[in-house]
Amino acid sequence: MAKYSRVSGSVGLITLQNPPVNALSAAVRQGIVDTVERALSDPKVKSVVICGQNGIFCGGADIKEFGSNMSGPPLVPMIHAIEAANKPVVAAIEGSALGGGLELALGCHYRIAHSKARLGLPEVTLGLLPAAGGTQRLPRLIGVPAALDLITTGRHVTAAEALQLGVVDQVTDHSTVDAAVKFAQSVAGKPLDARRISTYPCPRPSDLDALFEGVMEKVRQSARGAIAPVACVQAVRAAATQPYTQGMEREKELMATLFTSGQARALQYCFFAQRAVSRWSMPNGARWDTSKPRPVHKAAVIGLGTMGRGITVALAQTGLSVIAVETQEKQLMEAKQAVSGMLERGAKRRGVAPALDRISYSRDIQAVADVDLVIEAVFEDMGLKKKVFQQLASICRPGTFLCTNTSALDVDHLASQTHNPELVVGMHFFAPAHVMKLLEVVYGPRSSPQAVATAMQLGKKMGKISVAVGNCPGFVGNRMLKPYMEQAFFLLEEGATPELVDRALEEFGFPMGVFRMSDLSGLDVGWRVRKGDGLSEPGAPSGQPARIRQGRRYSPLGDLLCEQGRFGQKTGRGWYQYNKPGSRVARSDPWLHSFLEGYRARHGLVARRIDNQEVLERCLYALINEGFRILEDGIAAGPEDIDMIYVFGYGWPRHRGGPMFYAGMVGLGKVLERLEHYHQAHPDVPYLKPCSLLWRLVASGSPPLHKWREVIKKLHSQL
Numbered sequence: 001m002a003k004y005s006r007v008s009g010s011v012g013l014i015t016l017q018n019p020p021v022n023a024l025s026a027a028v029r030q031g032i033v034d035t036v037e038r039a040l041s042d043p044k045v046k047s048v049v050i051c052g053q054n055g056i057f058c059g060g061a062d063i064k065e066f067g068s069n070m071s072g073p074p075l076v077p078m079i080h081a082i083e084a085a086n087k088p089v090v091a092a093i094e095g096s097a098l099g100g101g102l103e104l105a106l107g108c109h110y111r112i113a114h115s116k117a118r119l120g121l122p123e124v125t126l127g128l129l130p131a132a133g134g135t136q137r138l139p140r141l142i143g144v145p146a147a148l149d150l151i152t153t154g155r156h157v158t159a160a161e162a163l164q165l166g167v168v169d170q171v172t173d174h175s176t177v178d179a180a181v182k183f184a185q186s187v188a189g190k191p192l193d194a195r196r197i198s199t200y201p202c203p204r205p206s207d208l209d210a211l212f213e214g215v216m217e218k219v220r221q222s223a224r225g226a227i228a229p230v231a232c233v234q235a236v237r238a239a240a241t242q243p244y245t246q247g248m249e250r251e252k253e254l255m256a257t258l259f260t261s262g263q264a265r266a267l268q269y270c271f272f273a274q275r276a277v278s279r280w281s282m283p284n285g286a287r288w289d290t291s292k293p294r295p296v297h298k299a300a301v302i303g304l305g306t307m308g309r310g311i312t313v314a315l316a317q318t319g320l321s322v323i324a325v326e327t328q329e330k331q332l333m334e335a336k337q338a339v340s341g342m343l344e345r346g347a348k349r350r351g352v353a354p355a356l357d358r359i360s361y362s363r364d365i366q367a368v369a370d371v372d373l374v375i376e377a378v379f380e381d382m383g384l385k386k387k388v389f390q391q392l393a394s395i396c397r398p399g400t401f402l403c404t405n406t407s408a409l410d411v412d413h414l415a416s417q418t419h420n421p422e423l424v425v426g427m428h429f430f431a432p433a434h435v436m437k438l439l440e441v442v443y444g445p446r447s448s449p450q451a452v453a454t455a456m457q458l459g460k461k462m463g464k465i466s467v468a469v470g471n472c473p474g475f476v477g478n479r480m481l482k483p484y485m486e487q488a489f490f491l492l493e494e495g496a497t498p499e500l501v502d503r504a505l506e507e508f509g510f511p512m513g514v515f516r517m518s519d520l521s522g523l524d525v526g527w528r529v530r531k532g533d534g535l536s537e538p539g540a541p542s543g544q545p546a547r548i549r550q551g552r553r554y555s556p557l558g559d560l561l562c563e564q565g566r567f568g569q570k571t572g573r574g575w576y577q578y579n580k581p582g583s584r585v586a587r588s589d590p591w592l593h594s595f596l597e598g599y600r601a602r603h604g605l606v607a608r609r610i611d612n613q614e615v616l617e618r619c620l621y622a623l624i625n626e627g628f629r630i631l632e633d634g635i636a637a638g639p640e641d642i643d644m645i646y647v648f649g650y651g652w653p654r655h656r657g658g659p660m661f662y663a664g665m666v667g668l669g670k671v672l673e674r675l676e677h678y679h680q681a682h683p684d685v686p687y688l689k690p691c692s693l694l695w696r697l698v699a700s701g702s703p704p705l706h707k708w709r710e711v712i713k714k715l716h717s718q719l
């Protein structure tokens with residue numbers, strides 16, 4: 001699918017046609033090969049322009065093809081043929097030129113870009129490297145350090161930056177195709193030898209070894225176990241140290257390893273899952289494509305603590321008018337300052353004016369009377385939230401959407417405080433709310449499809465990955481976190497240390513292990529919840545054994561630390577020790593180790609050797625098991641929803657695809673077998689009991705993840 005025409009008498013115009021992004025599918029590659037041949041053999045044609053239809057040059061190789069047997073002409077010889085052409089070929093870049101799209105443009109002799117175009121080699125984000133010559137041509141064109149930056153980060157650059165780097169030859173504000181055709185006419189007949197990038201010598205930095213060692217070190221640290229960034233560095237090193245043909249061989253060899261890796265599968269799954277979650281559905285049949293969102297121009301935020309401040313910033317940055325309400329004078333003053341600071345810093349980073357005048361502050365909740373949507377972000381206390389919702393119900397004009405930023409409380413119970421429960425949804429942001437990408441949109445049994453659609457659309461406008469989920473304690477993310485953390489506590493009781501557990505999880509790829517994370521977010525948060533649930537003393541019924549609550553195993557370790565005032569980083573002591581309160585550098589704490597020994601002795605527990613494998617299996621499989629329960633309960637519509645929540649909100653390593661994808665990679669049978677094993681060893685831990693959906697999936701032959709919905713549907717229809 002590439003259209004051919006002759007324009008302005010002597011220019012062969014090739015238009016890539018594969019909506020929506022003109023990906024280089026087999027048909028497009030065949031189309032390019034055919035039309036280039038046609039242009040080169042037509043004596044009337046003196047030069048050639050390649051462009052893409054619908055304002056986008058090319059989004060790269062067709063990622064969907066990677067999972068199947070690839071047919072059609074391969075990219076590398078196709079691009080070589082273009083570069084070797086004896087007539088000038090000009091790329092007219094509008095919209096995006098990414099991955100294979102940019103590699104195609106690098107094979108052309110000239111590149112003209114529209115000022116709004118974005119260019120990049122994002123293959124690394126898909127677990128790959130630019131394997132159509134990108135790792136060899138780009139460093140030859142723009143130098144090794146700049147090429148390393150683009151290829152190892154995958155970042156997209158603007159046309160202006162591309163021009164500055166030397167990736168493109170000209171930028172236009174007008175019709176790119178017209179400019180390229182004119183340019184093509186002007187260079188017709190001119191020698192092309194100096195325009196074939198593969199023939200350029202690669203500029204060789206004097207400190208080559210030091211440069212590559214430094215970049216490799218940086219990449220290894222930030223990649224957290226991802227292999228593609230490392231391979232990207234190796235491929236660029238080949239460009240800098242070997243002739244082009246050998247460099248291409250190295251590129252191919254490294255790509256072959258990446259192409260078949262589990263990491264590439266996981267990252268490509270994430271690419272599609274990230275897009276799939278916007279196509280939400282509810283158990284009652286309501287869906288994204290049949291539910292119309294209402295526009296939101298003016299919003300209000302109630303409560304300006306940490307979350308309320310971040311939400312206010314995120315809304316203002318999206319271009320909405322915001323009324324920010326905080327009843328406490330001192331808190332309001334502090335919040336104003338903090339919000340202005342965040343907006344100014346963000347605006348400076350993005351080179352725009354801060355959106356300060358979009359926000360008006362008030363101490364009076366009556367100020368929200370005429371907004372389109374309210375986000376309540378007061379303290380996580382049901383009594384307080386209920387009061388706010390009752391007030392909102394009487395203040396707001398009819399039709400106003402009322403959203404709660406609770407992280408676990410019952411959205412339906414809050415909805416019942418209003419006259420229009422259909423207008424109520426949860427909008428669970430993650431701290432810091434103006435930075436974190438995840439938003440859980442929580443629908444209750446009475447939430448209208450329009451309320452869900454409106455919250456989802458608002459989240460998208462705010463640049464969030466919004467995932468629609470059902471209402472249950474903890475929703476999806478926090479509900480799954482509970483068994484994960486519980487296992488970590490039990491492992492301490494049985495002989496592990498916080499350091500051992502955290503190391504295993506960090507080696508797996510989490511940015512922080514469970515105990516370092518708990519110190520960061522504050523041990524008191526969970527303590528308050530456990531007290532509310534009647535688990536932690538003194539709320540627990542008297543006379544019950546210290547390590548059993550509500551008939552199941554319970555570890556009071558977190559409560560005991562809180563009783564000592566060890567709330568984590570903010571108090572300078574938690575699972576680790578810190579130089580001073582607020583310090584972020586966790587150090588091993590001998591006090592904690594002897595406390596654990598004393599605790600075990602008091603409860604007659606004998607410490608045993610626990611290895612990384614047990615830590616991972618118990619923590620991760622307990623979390624995954626809860627994920628299956630969530631699917632079984634219909635709280636999440638599909639495994640992609642759960643995975644994107646964990647990747648974007650909980651630091652699950654993207655190259656492992658999310659917990660449910662990971663379960664599929666490990667093998668559902670193996671997950672089931674290990675859960676059974678651990679449940680037999682710990683029968684008082686219900687979270688370790690494999691759930692029926694997992695049994696059902698294994699009994700159905702462990703189908704691939706995209707077929708799970710069918711099994712879930714069958715299960716629901718039988719209930």
Ligand SMILES: CCCCCCCCCCCCC[C@H](O)CC(=O)SCCNC(=O)CCNC(=O)[C@H](O)C(C)(C)COP(=O)(O)OP(=O)(O)OC[C@H]1O[C@@H](n2cnc3c(N)ncnc32)[C@H](O)[C@@H]1OP(=O)(O)O
Nearest residue numbers: 023059060061062063098099100122130131132256259275
């Ligand atoms: C032993 C075995 C040896 C094997 C060796 C194998 C050798 C193979 C040789 C391969 C040569 C390598 C070539 C190249 O280096 C590799 C690549 O090019 S990989 C692809 C790189 N490109 C990207 O990563 C870009 C991805 N796309 C985007 O970033 C964005 O889509 C966009 C282009 C900026 C547009 O953004 P939006 O306008 O917001 O639109 P969406 O993102 O919502 O996308 C719309 C729609 O299009 C789908 N889509 C986008 N890009 C692609 C793509 N490249 N391929 C397929 N489909 C794509 C996207 O999924 C959306 O559809 P939906 O999912 O919503 O249905």
